[in-house]
Amino acid sequence: MTSVVARRAHVPLPLVVGAAATAWLVAWLVNLPAAEWLAFTVLGLGRGSQLGDAVAFFLYDVPKVLLLLAGVVTLVSFIRSFVSPERVRLALARRGAVPGTVAAAGFGMVTPFCSCSAVPLFIGFVEAGVPLGVTFAFLVASPMVNEVALVLLWGLFGPGIALAYMAAGLGVAIVAGLVIGRLGLERHVEDYVWKIRAGSAIGELRPTLEERVHDAWRSTLDIVKRVFPFVVAGIAIGAAIHGFVPSELVVSLGGRDNPLAVPALVLLGVPLYSNAAGTIPIVEALLDKGLPLGSALAFMMAVTALSVPELVILRRVMKPSLIATFVAVVASGILLVGYGFNLLIS
């Protein structure tokens, strides 16, 4: 029987971390010259020609994004090992509506969330006495505002847009949480949820430092592997948009003069199930072609915050009326962000 886990030889931790950091730094420094050498010398494409520049851009951009992802995801995963959802829910159950909602959105930003955990997480929060609105703030912020999205936005557009996205995403999560909390929708949660008496006695052992580092590395490999095809496809589609879609088309369809552009982009974004990583390169190309910032952010938020598979999973704990309210409230928040940014930044 082949083993699913290779047994590791024991190497001292500082040595492993130091070697990994050095390798990362070397790859980061070598990336640009290597991409140009490959495109212009090995492939013999003309420097300054359209194809040559596109290929060099692609060869530079893919490793750059992957390196950024690997570096930041490893760091954040390590920090995350100190913030478990069990502790978050204890912290949230003791707060009032407004501070609880704000804290939940903040925790959502740093806490891992996989749509397959959405249901036990929801039950666990609600059962521990976390108010419904606070729980929703967490569920909205978690997939939308995370380190992968922020790294990619920062790397491709700079800190301004990354911070704007973060603030807007947290704003949508907080407002959605407050509104849903005010609506008093507890009876639209499936009845069996209220009957569960969750145990909280987890005899979990605290992981050692080495386990935390090892876990961080493993989840980084996992995330990068999962995100990689999206990044490559996204950058390729982005490159195609760069080359072939005329700016006039993007501006006339998605520009400020078309008031329906923002809702149309949100509607387009919901059925698209992707993560931030796959969406951002496309958004980059569209921005480049003149799509206003608000419209681009709204599109990205719709893709990440509202997804059909997650709604299907949440159906197990929520009645359709609650799911519909959730979608309507979050979509309205995203629309406000879209129109707001389009008005403010022109």
Added chain:
Amino acid sequence: MRVVEVLGSGCAKCQYVERLVREVVNEAGIEADVRHVTDYAEIAARGVLATPGLAIDGLVVIAGRIPSREQVATWLGVV
């Protein structure tokens, strides 16, 4: 006989944990009843908020992380 329960929704990570547990059990040659609990209500009732979780003889030992082979062996007392 030990009772080992993998608490998970059937996601890839949960399947992996189940395989890992079965391997450790087979290699050590111990008697164990390995189950995969996929009922969300049951998972939440155990206090597990993030899958995959693992319970041994009814006690949750890890949640939201994939255990290492060494950890599983330690919990089963087969090291």
